[in-house]
Amino acid sequence: MAATAMFPLETVLFPYTPLALRVFEERYLKMLGAALESHQPSFGVVLIERGSEAGGGDTRFHTGTMARIVEVAATERDIELLVVGGERIEVGAWWNDEAYPTAEVHTIAELTWDPALAPLRAEAEKHVRRVLTRAALSSGSRWDPNIEISDDPLESSWQLAAIAPLGPIDQLELLRSSSLAGLLARLIDLTLEAEQILTATFDGGRDDGEPGLTA
Structure with missing residues (x-):
């Protein structure tokens, strides 16, 4: 080889x-x-x-x-x-x-798309774009929250994993996914965890009476 x-x-x-x-x-x-x-x-x-x-x-x-x-x-x-x-x-x-x-x-074998995953993929995109917007407002982001992604559901699933505001170890976990359903479900979980961290970091502990960041 x-x-x-x-x-x-x-x-x-x-x-x-x-x-x-x-x-x-x-x-x-x-x-x-x-x-x-x-x-x-x-x-x-x-x-x-x-x-x-x-x-x-x-x-x-x-x-x-x-x-x-x-x-x-x-x-x-x-x-x-x-x-x-x-x-x-x-x-x-x-x-x-x-x-x-x-x-x-x-x-590594390519993941396969199943039309039954469409609602899960849509949910993942909703969460990723919302939290990406929050990250862009608070700490900056490499990706524009409104960035266009592929119309192909398989390609766009990977692209959503790429633009989610996650650290490299979390990204590596997603890259190792053995199924597209697993990728999308874990992407949602990790994105929501990232949102909690953003909330605690940038909204928590305020004593000035100002509202926190909103999506």
Whole structure:
């Protein structure tokens, strides 16, 4: 089995979701050069468990996503990429970090859509957008609460997981989902937990008579 180029990040990449990256470290510039020589330029993305993106020596989780390169732009100091998440992967073994990280990976089966899940998906979107709006007002957010998502129910389910205001460990749990029903149900639970934290952090302990934030 051929080695797959890997890019460990402090970010979880979800299927069908875009991610902007800035490449400046020599080993990842080499990785990018090799990837761009292939017919379908891509590399694997996994979440860093301990350590940082730069410098090496990090410990990584084994569940990740293939990143398909869709845009490349060079600046004076680095290369800017836009990738889109593809199939989910599981790292079987890390091979070599000498030039850049490589691994043996196996594809995780795609989740399947069932029309009976439509009410659950709609409920998930309602909660995610509401709590995302609250997060944007209180602490800022990477995603616009009104961002458009795919009309495809499977794709949009993953995109809702991506835009929900959750931490990377919660996101990794969602990425590991074994069913779409499980993904959507857990997404709702985690989003409501995040809302409780936002309420406690930004609405709790007020003694100035001012109303708290509202969605």
